[in-house]
Amino acid sequence: MSSDPNEQPTPPISKFESMLKTDDVYFFDAEEFEDIIHHYLNHGKISLAKKAIRMGLQQHPHSLDIRLLEVEVMVFENRFDEAEKVLDQVQLLDPNNEEIYVQRANICSKQDNHERAIEFLKQALEIAEDDADLYSLLGMEYLFMDAYGEARDCFMQCLDSDPEDYASLYNIIYCFEYLDDLHGAIRYLNAYLETNPYCQIAWHQLGKQYYTLKRYEEALAAFDFAIISDDTFLGAYFEKGRVLEKLGRYREAIENYSATTEMEDPTSHAYLRMGRCYEKLGKDDRARHYYYLTVHEDPLLDKGWLAITDYYLRRKDYLKAREYIDKALNIDGENPTYWKRSGIIHKALGEWHEADFAFKQATELGNYEVDSWLLWAEVLRECGELQAAASILEQGMEFHPDAVELLFHLAGFTLLLHQVEEGEGLLRKALKKAPEKLTLFKKAFPEISRAKGVQRIIRECQKASQ
Incomplete structure (x- = not known):
């Protein structure tokens, strides 16, 4: 199995790198070479991984595990014919090695033959002792085929093996959402939380399902539990703020958005939501202040420029609105929504030829809305x-x-x-x-x-x- 990509160099890795610098030759056992190769593969250092494979095979020419790591590199470099030949040789010596089928599946997957990849992974499952990683690979192949029900079931197998496999949990909910089965997602998450009551990820995902279904009070409770489980979970504070907005509780929403800006560097999205809340509360100066912060924090966020432009449009201050939409267009002249706003503003100012040009640009760039x-x-x-x-x-x-x-x-x-x-x-x-x-x-x-x-x-x- 692959090592953690965030791992620190171990003594064998330091020793190996020292050997490369001095041209001395040190002996490593086969398992040490495997760890060294995994380390370089996980850090994307393919050339060092290949050096370790070459030296490993020189010292351990009969190591099938090192040969399989060599295959992994070949597949990464799309050297499929060479990889297949090595796999054929390894399979003659060790026909019940699951990694042979995994690499054959990997080759098929990279060639977009996902049905064949699934067949190989199922063969690997028949002989594997630990099948969680295989179900994860199988789930990804089903995702490539848009077979979301089968993918979901595979990721469920992964989560059954490891309840803290949050990547699989996210994939399960993604499949439920793609199948438009939000109620199924809610049932699954509630069942999962029965045995994992302090999983902030699950509470967060549950809240998002309730939010989509406009069950705001239940969404609020779910996000509260996510925060109880982890009071530094920024996503839960942000989503709770959105729910409070929907419920018209704008001051509380601002508190939650503000919490995200205090825990980490402020985001333009938080400033934008705060501005909208202040506008709903009739605090125009505060709203304008946060809209300014939004575009200052992220000049590429179109929602920020549109928010401040629309702020002035609603007040019929068309000159100010024109000033800000012009700034937005200077940053991104390919944005059709900006051009539409520009057309609306020029129309309101009676600048007909400028409005004509703006609407022409908007439609040429893909804005085909009826109005x-x-x-x-x-x-x-x-x-x-x-x-x-x-x-x-x-x-x-x-x-x-x-x-x-x-x-x-x-x-x-x-x-x-x-x-x-x-x-x-x-x-x-x-x-x-x-x-x-x-x-x-x-x-x-x-x-x-x-x-x-x-x-x-x-x-x-x-x-x-x-």
């Missing part, structure tokens, strides 16, 4: 470009063919362009789909909606829907 197309069309209308506005709405409908809002607006712009027959046809279609949204059309096109022909269509559609 983005509507806002862009309104801007083009203000620019007097009715045909361009209609074309934009047609593009939007390619992404959202069932968006009735786009259809009503397209009908309006088509009628403004005096394409009466086509416009009336689009209006009929929109009214048939969602007659209750007629007010959207009337608000956006008050003059058009009062036209006799349009009034007639509205009456006909309303009568037909009764």
Whole structure:
């Protein structure tokens, strides 16, 4: 089995490195060579591992374990044919060595043949005395195949062997979540906690499941138990803060977010949540202060720039909002959400050509939200470009063919362009789909909606829907 990657150099390792520096030749027994090789493999020092393998085989040419470590390096370097030949030789001498099947599985896995890898691992299970590591490998192969149920069951076997195998615990919950079985995850975690009541990881994961299901009081209790189990568990404080926010207990939420900043270096995410809580409490100066801290701590966190921009947008301080969204765009000009906000701000300021450019950038970078197309069309209308506005709405409908809002607006712009027959046809279609949204059309096109022909269509559609 592999050694701990955080291990300190042992006397054999120090002796081996001294030998390399002096060109002296020292004798090591086979197990010492294995430890030395494991040490270098776990620290990613492949060239030193290969030197240790070469010297180990010189001193112990019949050591199958060193030969298998040589295979491990060959597989790492994608020298699969060489590895297979060595494995064939080792298997003739020791057919019941589980590591042979593990390495064959590793080769298959690296070649994306996960079904065959699973077959080899199952063969290894038949002869292994300690099967926990094998079940972990098997679970990973099932994950590669998106077989989440089988993967979950394998990781459960690992946790049964070692209740403190938290990597397997995380993988189990990941599988439950991917299978959209949050209730199953909750049942499993509660059963696990019956025998491991002070496992902060399990309480934390249980709280997250309850949070997703909006069972906030139960989530709060779970995070409290996680903190009782480990009062330095930052994740539990942060998640507890999120729950308290949902419950409207903003002062308590701030206390928990603040606790995370006191235990370790503050994070931009904690500052952001604190800012939002202060804003909910009506403490605008404090909210603004923490939004500033957010973007100072992490200028690449888009949520921070959006938070401070939206703070000023809500107060209709469009000049300040423009100042901050411009700073955000200077840092990341490829962010479509930034460009959308920029478009909204320029629109509010009556800067139509700048708004047009911003919405164009937003959509080219992948923002295809329904309201983005509507806002862009309104801007083009203000620019007097009715045909361009209609074309934009047609593009939007390619992404959202069932968006009735786009259809009503397209009908309006088509009628403004005096394409009466086509416009009336689009209006009929929109009214048939969602007659209750007629007010959207009337608000956006008050003059058009009062036209006799349009009034007639509205009456006909309303009568037909009764």
